[in-house]
Amino acid sequence: MLLYSTTLRINDTLIRDGFIQLVIQWNQSSPHEDNVIPDINWNGEHNIRYGNESLWLDIEEYRNKNIIAVRFEKRVEDGAIWDTDYIMNFDTMEMTIQLDRGYTEDAQMEDLQFSTPHFISMLIDGGYLLDDNGIPVLRQAISITEDNLSLITDVINGNTHYRLPIVYVTKTAYNHDPVSISWLCSKLKGVAHILLQADKQTNWSIRSACNDNNEYFGGVGIYFPNGKHRRFLYRSYIGSDNILLEKVTRSVFQYMNAQKKPLLSTWPGVNNALLTDKYDSQKTERAEAERAREAAESEVEYYIGAFDEDNEKLRQQIEELTRANTSLQLENQGLREKLSGVDEIPILFLGDEEEFYQGEIKEMILDAVAEKLKNLGQKTRRWVVLNDVLQNNDYQEVSDERERIVKALFKDYKTLSGSMRQQLLELGFEVTEEGKHYRLTYYGDGRYKTTIAKTGSDWREGKNIASVILKNMM
Incomplete structure (x- = not known):
């Protein structure tokens, strides 16, 4: 699951070694101790891997396209797999940064929060980012x-x-x-x-x-x-x-x-390109070795030994990419299994209106279903379907309870007492004074407001106030 993706233009003060050093500094200075890979001693290598199977940092240089690709991966106990990629193209001077989270088959996927990579702040503070059509890329407004x-x-x-x-x-x-x-x-x-x-x-x-x-x-x-x-x-x-x-x-x-990235701006793309070039190179060398077989048997043996060693390295790289693909397959499989294990299938999706209190919109919909049921003949198809929905959605009849409270509050209304004001606040009303009246605003939303006199004039006033509230706001 791709969580964060951006491509930033970099100025020429960031050189190859400086980029690698910055990535290593990002890891080593992390405030989260479980993210830090111990014993990193970088000696100028452009193709090297640090860490273990559950926590590693891999640096790969693709010289043909002047690209250095970095991946940091962390596997945690809940089954989540965090991948952070930094792909720096020194021909175009653009850096693609992506944060991805995958899952093993038995992963727990409750926590969907993430933090923007701190590496962005390091690029900003280091003065490495070019302006965006005149606007500086900042971490403040x-x-x-x-x-x-x-x-x-x-x-x-x-x-x-x-x-x-x-x-x-x-x-x-x-x-x-x-x-x-x-x-x-x-x-x-x-x-x-x-x-x-x-x-x-x-x-x-x-x-x-x-x-x-x-x-x-x-x-x-x-x-x-x-x-x-x-x-x-x-x-x-x-x-x-x-x-x-x-x-x-x-x-x-x-x-x-959702923006499509060029293959060479992604970690899998760079690694596939490296493997393809390696394969093409070995294929050419193999052909030359075969042609040389007739000329010198001993020379052929030398080449074959070299091929075996290179093929072993290539096999290991292919196995690693295969594990990555398997991880993605497991992620999809796990998601499918989790979805297939859910009995409650959503019928509707929420629109743009936010809930004023937990379950408000659901209760409104179920209220409408319950009201519709009253006018339907039992055992009809429509009654059976709507009743099934009602019975399987934990209908609490919250609106009925809120209606009862509102009617009780304004029964025989004379004035707004302290306890009455407190109950209105608990129902979500903001109470303000405007001369001889109080203004009631439902959850602070100006679309839903009414005024009431500070002193009730007759017995009908409280009933009318409750009617307005229940009709327009609840």
């Missing part, structure tokens, strides 16, 4: 102010393009960041540029320059190199910042991981 508005307006208007996606983060209505910018930059370093609106006061200037096509008030826009654009709106409720951040990062990773 670029602040958008009145002085550099064209940096984002040109992107929005399609007047300029970059090799990496542009992520534009705007300030909320309260002039706050909608997500953790430091965390966003950490996750997307090397795969996207982060442009951060410095102050919401620039909204008017940007809108004027972009014909109102810009994001604003906490919205986040992703502008991809292929001209595509995704927009994520900001909604204020508990946990919304993490959800928004996850949506943005997932969208960027999906785009970057």
Whole structure:
């Protein structure tokens, strides 16, 4: 499973030995002790392997194409196989970096989190990365102010393009960041540029320059190199910042991981090329040796001995690639077995609406199914199917309980007591004061709000308030 993929342009200050030394430094200085390969003493070799079967670092030079390929592999107890590849092409001065996670057949695949390779930070800090059409590749956000508005307006208007996606983060209505910018930059370093609106006061200037096509008030826009654009709106409720951040990062990773890489920009591609060249070379030498058989029997014996030694090395390399292919087959087999062992098959997929509380959307759908069942004759095909769905999805009737609470809270409503306010907060309402009224906003989402008088006027008022809440918000 490819988790992270990017190709970065490198300046000429990074030489072959410097690249290898940087990779070794990356491993040896890792804060995770179980990632460090002990006793690495590099003596200038360009084809060498360190470590053991469960933790190793392999360096391969492909001289014909001026490429040095590096793979770091770690196998952990839960069955996961982590592969980090650095493929440096010194002809094009481009480096492809990929992080991949495979699984053995008995792997536990609960944890889907990963960290962006720290090697990206080392390249940035070392000053090895070229700018992307004028934008530096950084691990922090670029602040958008009145002085550099064209940096984002040109992107929005399609007047300029970059090799990496542009992520534009705007300030909320309260002039706050909608997500953790430091965390966003950490996750997307090397795969996207982060442009951060410095102050919401620039909204008017940007809108004027972009014909109102810009994001604003906490919205986040992703502008991809292929001209595509995704927009994520900001909604204020508990946990919304993490959800928004996850949506943005997932969208960027999906785009970057889908980009097709040249074979010689991948570890398997470089190794296959090395094997092919080795095979062609040996084939030529073998033919020459066969032709020399008639001339000198002793010379033939010499060649055959040399071939046997080279073929043994070639056999070992082929076995290693075969193990890699087997690992991928096991991964697919394991995934199939895990999927085939799941009894609950999803019928629907979630849309873009986030849940206000755990299970909200599922309960709404099941509520609709239960309501539909009331109007169907038993034993009909539609009743049998819908009832089967209802019985196999742990229907909790959460909405019925929430409805009961709301009706009880506003029965004979006179004023908003402290305990009543607390219960509303627990139901997900934000309570604010506006003159003679309270404003109730459901999970901070401005689409779902109502006002109530601070003092109830008659016995019907509480019933009407509950009716509005249940109809429009729950």
